[in-house]
Amino acid sequence: MIGKISIGKGFAGCLSYCLKNKDKSKETPPRAAVLYYNQCFGNVHQLIRQFNDVRRLNNRINKPVWHSSFSFIVEDKLTSQDKIDIAISFASKFDFSDNQFIVIEHNDTPNHPHFHIITNRVGFDGKTVTDSNNYKRLAEFCRSIEKEYNLTCVQSPDKFLPPNERRHHRNDTRKENMKSYINLALSNSISLPQFIQKINENGCQVEVGRGIAFIDEKKVRVKGSEIGFSLDNIKKQLAKNINDQLSLTKNRDRSINLEL
Secondary structure (H helix, E strand, C coil): CEEEEEEECCHHHHHHHHHCCCCCCCCCCCCEEEEEEECCCCCHHHHHHHHHHHHCCCCCCCCCEEEEEEECCCCCCCCHHHHHHHHHHHHHHCCCCCCCEEEEEECCCCCCCEEEEEEECECCCCCECCCCCHHHHHHHHHHHHHHHHCCCCCCCHHHHCCHHHCCCCHHHHHHHHHHHHHHHHHHCCCCHHHHHHHHHHCCCEEEECCCEEEECCCCCEEEHHHHCCCHHHHHHHHHHHHHHHHHHHHHHHHHHHHHC
16 A cells, blocks of 8 residues: 655645546546545535535645555555545544545546545634654554455555556665675775775775765665665674684684694
8 A cells, every 4th residue: 555645735636636537437436535524525516615615714724735645556456445444544643634635536546445534634613633653653554454355465556557657766786786796805805995996896986984985887876774884883893804804814723833
């Protein structure tokens, strides 16, 4: 399951988009279906008026619109009630259970089942729901819902696309190659200059300052800390290599003396 949150200024555009039914023919189901109303009711015009009436209780907030969406893979079968329950759990988790919100399911993308939640951040008491640290809290919520409903763990939108349309993650491949170069160079070095020289031999460059960064042959720059090789970690490993080499030399000398 993938969740997204956006914070906006106007309810009219957001509600109109989410509630719009593009195909008016009777042969196809409506694009948008309201699953749940909380502290609100009616058609799109009535909803816009109601949401705006409450937002005026706090004129200090510039972005009162909280728009969330949740997407699933086709194989994960959820009932309408499941989606309502997830939305109510989400409202509880993010402290807007008593605020106006509406849950809308979209049916125009069969390979990308999803639903929307539009929330008024301003409550009837004039207080505002915080949007602090949303991304981390959202990720934690998605993982918990996946476990509760036995859903497939999906953290990349590419999973919803056919294989031929998915993005190729070149940066990830380059990072893996860079990690291999670093591991090899680090295992055969006992000083920072020697380590840098071995990295250079693989066609890569090294930048050392307060930290360390690596630049591959395509001029893609990666911070060492992003791939598990901070400057401190590298220095610690080099020191360990020196100690291991000294211990090996002592053991070898001891063995020679015993033979003599």
